[in-house]
Amino acid sequence: MKYLVTGAHGQLGQELQKLLQERGLSFVALDSHQLDITDRTAVLSVFATEQPDVVLQAAAYTRVDLAEDEGRVINWQVNVEGTKNIADAAK
Ligand SMILES: NC(=O)c1ccc[n+]([C@@H]2O[C@H](COP(=O)([O-])OP(=O)(O)OC[C@H]3O[C@@H](n4cnc5c(N)ncnc54)[C@H](OP(=O)(O)O)[C@@H]3O)[C@@H](O)[C@H]2O)c1
Structure with a gap:
């Protein structure tokens, strides 16, 4: 199981990375x-390359x-359209 964390430098993104690391999970x-x-193109490209099983969407304005x-x-743009890009790619 592979996780993708967006917004990795944010407060939530950093906490999620700590939890994933502590549990020895792949991310x-x-x-x-x-x-x-x-x-959108970059989002679709990352999903195609990384093939995540779970997305933790911590990127936000x-x-x-x-x-x-x-x-x-x-x-x-970020909270609605950006999150929609993530949801569409996850589909
Ligand atoms: N912190 C909490 O306790 C908490 C609790 C519940 C829910 N949440 C939710 O979690 C989400 C993140 O909150 P946070 O507290 O972690 O906020 P934060 O510390 O401000 O982090 C948000 C991150 O999103 C990144 N970001 C902004 N625009 C982006 C874009 N277009 N593409 C990719 N990344 C982008 C920012 O990057 P830059 O650093 O480059 O600007 C930043 O690192 C929000 O939706 C918030 O409502 C947070």
Whole structure:
């Protein structure tokens, strides 16, 4: 069983990696530079290459102070469209 962790440098991504390591589970963890989840082609390519069994989607736009104003567009791109890219690739 192979796990894929997105948003690997974030708080949740790092905690998930610790848990996977502690349990000796096989995983690949990618930060935003290694995999931008808004890049649909890149997401599909990573899934094709890594063939994960389980995806732990920890990539997110988390600037809640900006999310409804100047961050609205990037919020939608990452949290809605990016997460949809992950879900579609997982299908
Ligand atoms: N922390 C908690 O206690 C907690 C609890 C429950 C649920 N959650 C949920 O877990 C998710 C992550 O939260 P967090 O606390 O870990 O936030 P975080 O520390 O801000 O981490 C989010 C990570 O997502 C990355 N990211 C942003 N845009 C991206 C993109 N386009 N492609 C790939 N990666 C991208 C960021 O990369 P950069 O560092 O490069 O910006 C960052 O490393 C959120 O949905 C949050 O609601 C968190």
